[in-house]
Amino acid sequence: MQLTRSELYSRVCNAPLSKLATELGLTGTALAAVCRQHQIPYPGSGYWTHKSLGLPAELPALPDGSDVVIEIVPVTPKPRKQKAPEANTRPKTRSVARTRRLEHHPLLIGAEEHLRKSRGAKDGEFLRPYKRVLPDVISSEAALLRALSIANDLYVALDRQGYRVYIAPVGEGHRRIPVQEQEVERKDRKYGRYNSGSIWRPDRPTIFYIDTVPIGLAITEMTERVTMRYLNGDYHREDSRLVRSMKAWQLTHSWTTEQDMPSGRFRIIAYSPKTGVDWSLSWQDTAAEPLAKAIPRIVETLRASRERLQSLMAVEDEAEARRKKEREEEWERYLRREDERKVAEAIKDSQQQLAEIIERWGKAIVVERFFSDVEQRLEGVDEALRQHLEGRLKLARQMMGSIDPLDFMANWRAPDDRYRSKYDESPQPPSGGPTKEK
Numbered sequence: 001m002q003l004t005r006s007e008l009y010s011r012v013c014n015a016p017l018s019k020l021a022t023e024l025g026l027t028g029t030a031l032a033a034v035c036r037q038h039q040i041p042y043p044g045s046g047y048w049t050h051k052s053l054g055l056p057a058e059l060p061a062l063p064d065g066s067d068v069v070i071e072i073v074p075v076t077p078k079p080r081k082q083k084a085p086e087a088n089t090r091p092k093t094r095s096v097a098r099t100r101r102l103e104h105h106p107l108l109i110g111a112e113e114h115l116r117k118s119r120g121a122k123d124g125e126f127l128r129p130y131k132r133v134l135p136d137v138i139s140s141e142a143a144l145l146r147a148l149s150i151a152n153d154l155y156v157a158l159d160r161q162g163y164r165v166y167i168a169p170v171g172e173g174h175r176r177i178p179v180q181e182q183e184v185e186r187k188d189r190k191y192g193r194y195n196s197g198s199i200w201r202p203d204r205p206t207i208f209y210i211d212t213v214p215i216g217l218a219i220t221e222m223t224e225r226v227t228m229r230y231l232n233g234d235y236h237r238e239d240s241r242l243v244r245s246m247k248a249w250q251l252t253h254s255w256t257t258e259q260d261m262p263s264g265r266f267r268i269i270a271y272s273p274k275t276g277v278d279w280s281l282s283w284q285d286t287a288a289e290p291l292a293k294a295i296p297r298i299v300e301t302l303r304a305s306r307e308r309l310q311s312l313m314a315v316e317d318e319a320e321a322r323r324k325k326e327r328e329e330e331w332e333r334y335l336r337r338e339d340e341r342k343v344a345e346a347i348k349d350s351q352q353q354l355a356e357i358i359e360r361w362g363k364a365i366v367v368e369r370f371f372s373d374v375e376q377r378l379e380g381v382d383e384a385l386r387q388h389l390e391g392r393l394k395l396a397r398q399m400m401g402s403i404d405p406l407d408f409m410a411n412w413r414a415p416d417d418r419y420r421s422k423y424d425e426s427p428q429p430p431s432g433g434p435t436k437e438k
Contacts, residue, residue, distance in 0.1 A: 012042040025074025063142040105155035138220040140262040174273035176205040183222035216273040223260035
């Protein structure tokens with residue numbers, strides 16, 4: 001049977017793969033492989049579930065490409081030849097269980113649907129899904145199926161070696177390193193419209209363990225430097241069908257610029273998610289060896305890197321122990337400096353208060369002499385005036401308060417008293433180490 005690329009896309013959008021494959025005489029896996037080979041997206045199981053419930057669901061768009069004719073050859077299962085049972089023959093029992101073969105890794109179940117639920121991404125740009133806890137796969141919409149295929153092959157290959165790939169739980173302290181998306185590394189980075197924009201990244205890294213050694217995995221579509229033309233309020237690739245179809249006079253008020261855009265080729269990055277350990281390896285698509293064929297070699301290289309990573313982690317643990325000891329020693333020195341400073345401050349405050357008390361006492365002595373002189377002069381005045389002035393003198397003494405030097409001394413706070421009352425609670429060290437004095 002022969003179908004064009006657009007016809008096959010129309011048929012996979014109208015019926016689930018399992019049902020359509022039966023009509024075409026294929027298996028669902030074989031039909032999915034044909035679609036991936038010709039970059040024909042097909043709805044996932046979530047689409048058909050939404051449609052059966054009457055909920056709105058979006059179909060994936062068909063990427064640009066030539067409408068080639070696809071030859072579909074039905075698969076005819078070969079009949080099994082049944083051997084005649086021999087006399088006195090006991091049925092054989094299998095001593096070793098068949099190794100479990102995964103076709104779809106559990107971590108990627110539903111990932112396509114979540115990755116397609118993206119914030120606004122114009123043609124050719126990376127998807128930016130709303131969900132933040134997803135496998136570490138960065139891709140444009142046109143290359144998403146191939147990205148998930150590479151991820152599935154890698155995860156399944158690791159799973160068969162006994163290394164379970166999963167998203168790092170919260171609280172284990174694993175980090176994700178910055179991923180270089182440029183196919184050819186340049187000094188300037190021009191991803192996004194108007195020389196701006198950000199590439200989506202998951203909140204938690206995707207990791208697996210070899211014994212006790214964690215390794216992070218990231219799969220990203222690489223970018224290439226292309227010429228973009230500003231036309232009708234937006235940027236388009238210079239080699240796109242729209243720009244090539246324009247007349248010369250229609251391009252009069254347009255201009256071009258250079259931008260990094262997804263290339264459809266991918267890179268696998270393996271790195272150490274342990275903070276302080278600088279180790280990473282990367283593999284990328286080449287004409288001689290696509291990533292799908294390099295996966296067995298990648299798995300073997302990662303397995304061979306265990307000892308190297310373990311030694312780097314041990315060195316980092318020792319360095320972290322030294323840094324922790326240095327922080328504790330610095331914090332002790334900081335506390336001693338603070339103690340000395342507070343003692344000196346308490347002595348200075350106490351001296352200043354004592355000088356103020358002595359000054360007030362000197363002023364109080366002058367007032368007392370004034371009151372004594374007033375009392376002596378009251379003896380020579382008539383009775384009515386003397387009683388009036390004695391009342392005013394009594395009120396003046398009450399307003400001035402005590403002038404007893406013992407009261408003044410009792411209100412003085414010695415350095416020891418001042419230090420205890422002001423600095424009873426010892427400061428606690430901050431989480432990041434001692435505070436540096438300015």
